[in-house]
Amino acid sequence: MTAPASGFRAGAARTLALAAVVAAVGLLPWYSGRDPALTVLRARSAEQEPTAEALAAVRVGLGLDAGPAALLADWVSGLARGDLGTSWVSGADVLPAVTAGLRVSLGLMGAALTVALAVAAALVAPVLVRGRGTSGAVAAMLAAVPEFLLATVALVVGAVWLGWFPAAGWQGPAHLVLPAVSLGVPAGGLLGRLAADALPAALDERWAELWRAAGVTRARIAGAALRRVLPPLVPQAGLVVVGLTGGAVAVETVFAVPGIGRTALGAARSQDLPLLQGSVLALLLLGLAVGGACALVRHRLLGPGLRDAGLTLPAPRPPRAGPALPLALAAVLFGVTGWGLLRDPYVLDTAARLAPPSYAHPLGTDGLGRDVLARLGHGAAATVGTAALVCAASLLLALLLGFAPRAASGVSDIANALPPVIAGILVAAAYGPGTGGAALAVALVSWPPLAAHAAALVQEVRASGFLLAQRAIGAGPVWVLTRHVLPSVAGPVARHALLRLPGTALALASLGFLGLGAQPPAPEWGLLLDESRAYVERAPWAALAPAAALAVLAALAVSAAAYGASARTTRSRKAPARVR
Structure with missing residues (x-):
């Protein structure tokens, strides 16, 4: 073709x-x-x-x-006609409300992008100066922190404990600081990680060696290397901006910012479907506009000589990561979960409301006198168990679509650009909030990376020499599929799905935090964090326990991904030797 x-x-x-x-x-x-x-x-x-x-x-x-x-x-x-309908709740026109919310969100996203670029520049600077840097691990950790968790910590530290910034509202520049930091730090970590991974390989390319031999200054070589990796990074930056729309829902909710994300969430909760339709449509149009702008910027950066051929990122250096860190983090989570599962998460003790940590309650109690450790343990079982089901469903769908990648290409692009929070809002509006709806929302947008991985493996196996030999000796299609193709594809994709388990659990926790997932009195990590915000100043331990658990889960997601990439690199290096 x-x-x-x-x-x-x-x-x-x-x-x-x-x-x-x-x-x-x-x-x-x-x-x-x-x-x-x-x-x-x-x-x-x-x-x-x-x-x-x-x-x-x-x-x-x-x-x-x-x-x-x-x-x-x-x-x-x-x-x-420019008519988005009339609100079912207020009776007012939807368009002015959507326009006002979008204006606020655009201002917040602009400030968040400024923070993101500053964070990315700080992470990339050591790589440009030394040619090598250790900022990749730091960037990965920053990128893995969920916006709702960072917003809660920023609210507790910056507004409640220190009192430096307002805790809620949208009345001036001071109200912009904490929301912009909460949105911008993870986005900057992701951009910095992508650039930090690509720049060392670009600095080792042949042109850089020739420039250094010719006496070109280090600053000019660093600028050229940055210019080299920018065009392939622009589409990724577009996805980061689109991802800000999903993170803005949680951040606007935490800080009571009247943006389009909070408007959409409120409309879903109140079943004001015309307002929800207008808000989601505005978010979709914003994503399309960002994608078009990124394509135009990339087109201009490539120049006329490379527009037809395109340009890809230089291959990053393979990471070196062992299984010790992910196993240690997993052991911590399993230990806390097992300890909490031995306790009852629903027992009420009104005499021990908001009790500090003690022998009877190692992590204290919540606002109803329930044991925080028990709710944390049972919440881990529920959150991680649901995430495992979502990963299994995504794995099965990916294996099916791996044999027909063209059929799913358009849907995959839309699913990639749709944050789980937006999908969760739509599912909650249609079927109500709950664990099943949250799992469905995350499953709808989590399968594209697995499907792309499966499609690449299927193409590689089909082109291999041993498969041609099997066909030459008369092996039938069913035999080839069940004995060669599926075993070669299912194993690596299953390991990929397992490595995505912590990130899927974080996505489910974010929906629970927004009230779109598990409902009270269910013990779910995101819901626990949301419930503890009401009394965080009086009993910070009730909020710190789920926050620490989510932070460990984010660290587990990063370390597992690094170990998976390192293991894949090691297997690819050893594969030719086994073939010979």
């Missing part, structure tokens, strides 16, 4: 996938599992009885009785 035809098919697949997402947003009132008419009736008149006649009248007024095709056509025609 020629390059133009391949590009046309890829563009068509992305367009169809985007149209499917927009249609799903437009049909949200139709397939919602809860009756929107009851929500609207209670919002308009709390004293009116929800009789069948009253609910039917509300459905007629909202146009819910017209069927899905008419509902979608009416919504799309309103979009063409």
Whole structure:
């Protein structure tokens, strides 16, 4: 297939996938599992009885009785006129609320990007100066910290304990500092990690050696190396900006910032589906605008000589990581979990409310007198168990799609650009918050990396010499598939899925923190952290316990990923020797 035809098919697949997402947003009132008419009736008149006649009248007024095709056509025609509908709760036009929230979020994202660039520059500077640096591990740790966890810690330290910045609101530059830091530090860690991984390889390329031999200054070589890795990094930077929209939901909720993310979350909780539709559509358009801008910037950076050929990042140096650190972190989590599982997480002791750590309660008690250690242990079992199911489902889907990568290319691009929080908001609006909805939301957006890995392995195995020999001696397709292709693909992809388990658990915890996952009184780590915010000044240990557990989980995600990359590099180096 020629390059133009391949590009046309890829563009068509992305367009169809985007149209499917927009249609799903437009049909949200139709397939919602809860009756929107009851929500609207209670919002308009709390004293009116929800009789069948009253609910039917509300459905007629909202146009819910017209069927899905008419509902979608009416919504799309309103979009063409610039009309996003009317709020079911307040009765006001949706467009001004979406515009106001988007304006606030854009300001917050701009400040967060400034922080991110400053963090990335600090991480990259040692690599540019020395040619080598140890900032990759630090950058990976910063990138792995969830925004909701960093926002909670920043609130406790910067606003409650030190009192340097306001704890909530949006009234001036001082209110911008803590939210921007909470959003910008993980994004800067990710950008710094990508650049720190690519720059040493770029500085070892042939052109850099020739420049050094010719006496070119170190500063000029460093600038050229940075210019060398920038074009391939621009699309990654676009994904970071899109990821800020997901992180902004949690950060805006923690600091009570009236942005588009908090607006979407509030609309999902109150079943104000027109406002939710407008907010999600604004987030999608923001993602598309960022992607287009990044493509234009990359086009300009490449110049006319490389636009057709493109440019890829130089291969990073293989990491060196052993299994000791991930095993130690896993042992800590298993130890705390096992200790907590021996206790009852639901026993109430009102006489011991907010008790500090003691022999009876090693991690103290919460606002209802429940043992924090017990809830932490049972929450780990629930969170990690659900994450394991999500990883298993993503693994099965990835193995299926690995044999048909073109069929899933467009959907994969959309799923990659859709943060789990946004998917969680949509699922919660349709079917209500809960553990199952949170698992479904994370599963919908977590399969593309595994599918890409499976597709690459399938292509490699199909082109191998021993497979051609098997076909030459008369082996059938089923024999080749079950005895050679699947065993060669399933093992590495399964290990990849296992390494993604801590990150999946963090995504589930973020949804629980926002009230989109497990519901009280269930012991879930994100929910525990959210519940403890109300009394964090009086009983900080109740918040520090789940915060520390989530931090250990983030460190486990980083160390496991580093060990997995190191193991893959070692196996690839040894593979040719085994073949010979």
